[in-house]
Amino acid sequence: MSGLGRELWFLWRDRAAKVWLLIGCAAAGLAVVFGLTEIAAQRDMIERLKAADEIERAVTTEGHREDWGSAAYYTFHLTYDPPEEFAFAALGLRDASPWKHRVRMLALEGQIHESDAANPDFALTGRFDFAFVAAMIAPLILIMLLHDLRSRERASGRYNLLSATSADVRMLWFSRAAWRVGALTFVLLVPLWIAGFMSGAGASKLFAASLALLAHLLFWWTVIAFVNSRTWTSTVNLTALIGLWLAFAVVAPAAIKASVDAAIGVPEGGDIMLTQREAVNDAWDLPQEATMTPFVERHPDLEPYAEVEGTFEWKWYYAFQQVGDQVAEPLSVAYREGRARRDALAGRLAWLSPPAKLERALQRMAGTDALAALQYEDEVRAFHADLRAFYYPPMFKGEAVTDAALAERPNFEIPAKGR
């Protein structure tokens, strides 16, 4: 029996180790099943919403074609951020940040920040996804597999016999630990790869995720090896390692979040929505020039058509909707930049917490992180800008609504993510 084969056989005969590996496999399996189910539900909802959106838009378009203002007012447009193939592994911010909006030609910022997070309760605790298993549960299982590797032998009086008998005692402890690390990595990755192939995630992404997991487990192996190098009892080893797990996996991420939030102030989404809505509501009582002047600064091509003659005209109405967005724009920009800066700082500080770093890495690969949420918001803004560019000219020029013109109306399309 070779050294490596011997220790693999020894691992196979270790009932407690097999139980922990089974728990790891079950946790990873459950996590990917939950992830696949959630992603399938999100895709299904998007498909149903797309179908309903088409029907509703056809009906409202048919019923409100008297002018462009009515057509724009009554017509909603579905926007959505479909989950990527790898999103099953790390659901990330898709619980807390919206991945679907119905927008229309009114002021946009309020529509964006009316959060539609599916279940706020989950946003508090996080989903039981593969990223959670890999970042939080896998280190605990590894601790259970390795914490008493030597101390158990000392306590039973075998340590000296093993040391005196082994031709290469370092290789003995290395191979004994390495098989456990390898076996845990294997039982965690098998469900991931199966789910990855089922969902169509690319092999390169699965490979990258596997490497990230392996690096994470190697970090914990190093920590455990350091603790095991002391001649403490199994109980003391376990206590020390659970303490380190709490520090790295719970306390450090919480401290990082608190520090980042304190260091970089970000306006609340609610403030942006309130600012925009107050601006819109105030506009009803202001002279029309107060709206049209800042509006035409953004649309000089429409200046010849910007004069408002009656007490109400759609072009004035939509102009003050846009000006509402313009008033909220500094807050909105600060919000986006702040979140991006927070994300960048949190990413750097996450080196202090390998579990947090792993979760972030998996969420980035899955397109479910803060940057992906911001990217989707920007995609909604770009689409809304396209809608304005479509509606404004005929509306301001007083042109008739025609089928030919409506056929040119923008539809939301998913841009290439490039993640």
Place this chain on the structure above:
Amino acid sequence: MTAALEAVNLTVERSKQTVLLDVSFGVAPGEVYALLGGNGAGKSTALLSFLGLLTPKSGSARVQGRSVTDDLTAARRVTAYLPEAATLYEHLSAHENLAYFLSLAKAAADRAAVDRALDRVGLQPEARDKRLGSYSKGMRQKVAIALALLRDTPILLLDEPTSGLDPVAIDEFNTLVRSLADDDRAILMVTHDVYGACQVADRIGLLRKGELVGGFERPAEGRIDTEAVHAAFAGRTVA
């Protein structure tokens, strides 16, 4: 004759306490040397020094003329160790334990050789594929002895080998140790069993508080005088 094992002015500290002080003795091939002493006398410390599990503060532990500290691998290759209350793996059978530990030592032994060793130590064939968890202490000790036999090393280090064994098992063990010595093996045995030491040893060294305070040698005929050793052990006479 060159000593297979030799302690040369060996001084060892554990937890900043001197537990072995300037101890010197040698064990020749074919000889059983018993280090006798009470609890904390330093017996096991001396033995662990030959295994390289403790580093001397001064002096040296030598195996086949070479300092253990200088060439640990070579020392362990020629040394088999039988720990006190040998706890092999309880979830493995005798055959599995032996296969595992022999593989650790990179020693080859086929099933027939293993069974011959187990025959020699007197472990019943029907017990050999049962888990050690179901064994008595004596049976476990026999498996550990079989391991030492199978390694077929010229040096045996035995730490309280008869501790906890019944009198019949002790007699069987002592007979086995003598036969191993007769095969030209050097055997260092540390024990506090005066009777067992006198029965099996060619020479006895008496350790007290880390110092070698006396010695006895087997006469040309018969055994070392148990009464004399016991008196010295109890501090009533000087050996």
